[in-house]
Amino acid sequence: MAAPARPSLSMFTRGLSSLSQTTDPSSPNVNSPAETRADSKLGFLKAMRPLPTQHVWNVYFDRQQKEKKADDGQDYQASLEELDILIESVQDFWRYNNNTPVDQIKMRESIYLFKKGFKPIWEDRRNLLGGSWTFRVGKNIGPDFWTRVQLMAIGEQLQAALDEGDQMCGVGLSVRFNSHLITIWHRDSSKQGSIDGILQTVLQELPPELTPKPDNYFYKRHQDHPGFEPSPELKLVLDSHNARVEAAKAVVDKAVAATSEPAKVEENGTNGHGQTEVAV
DSSP, X not given: OOOOOOOXXXXXXXXXXXXXXXXXXXXXXXXXXXXXXXXXXXXXXXXHSOOXXXXXXXXXXXXXXXXXXXXXSXXXXXXXXEEEEEEEEHHHHHHHXXXXXXXXXXXXXXXXXXETTOOSOTTSTTTTXXXXXXXXXXXXXXXXXXXXXXXXXXXXXXXXXXOTTOOEEEEEEEEOSSEEEEEEEESOTTOHHHHHHHHHHHHHHSOGGGOOOGGGEEEEEGGGSTTOOOOHHHHHHHHHHHHHHHHHHHHHHHHHHXXXXXXXXXXXXXXXXXOEEEOO
């Protein structure tokens, strides 16, 4: 299935468009001064109208605690704060982004931009089967990298890169000693097309000076993290899903093996009935 065309970032960075009118007095299209003022006012109001995002986005902040995370994730959730920021338009995004100095976020603290209804928690029901790409970038380029990844999220470019049936959850930035860890979360880690599509989109959209080296990014399922501890109920859901994925993979592997192995038959000729005799 052909991937849908990805939205362009230009729609999120464009300025106000200028109004063009002819100034030739002999032209029948020349407006009166009053009409010109009215048209200019209407055009200005249209240009200033918020450009809505396709989804509503929430911002979370994690003041990571040093205590060991509890099995049910309550300690982590206690340190995770949903900020009073709701992003419903491009203007909302720039207002939030321009007033959030990433370089002032402290060591081991994190900020997340997630679709409304999703939380940046591995064990959250909507994230349970998912995974994320992690990009390690220098602090000198971290803020610019982070802004561009957020624009890819709200501009639906990352969603367009996913396989059918998969969903973008959100993006995050975590501060480490000499780097920023920028993560891109999606909902279904069993879809290899989604995994490849996210990486391809990021590398294509970033300018050369921001493109990370291959050894500075990796993909990981949430369930593969050492601290991943779902509730008993969600563990049953996860185990059932993994069993279905493994069964489907086994069927595919068996079919591929059957079509790729050449027949190893040693023929000795035919018997009296015209049948091939095979040496044992």
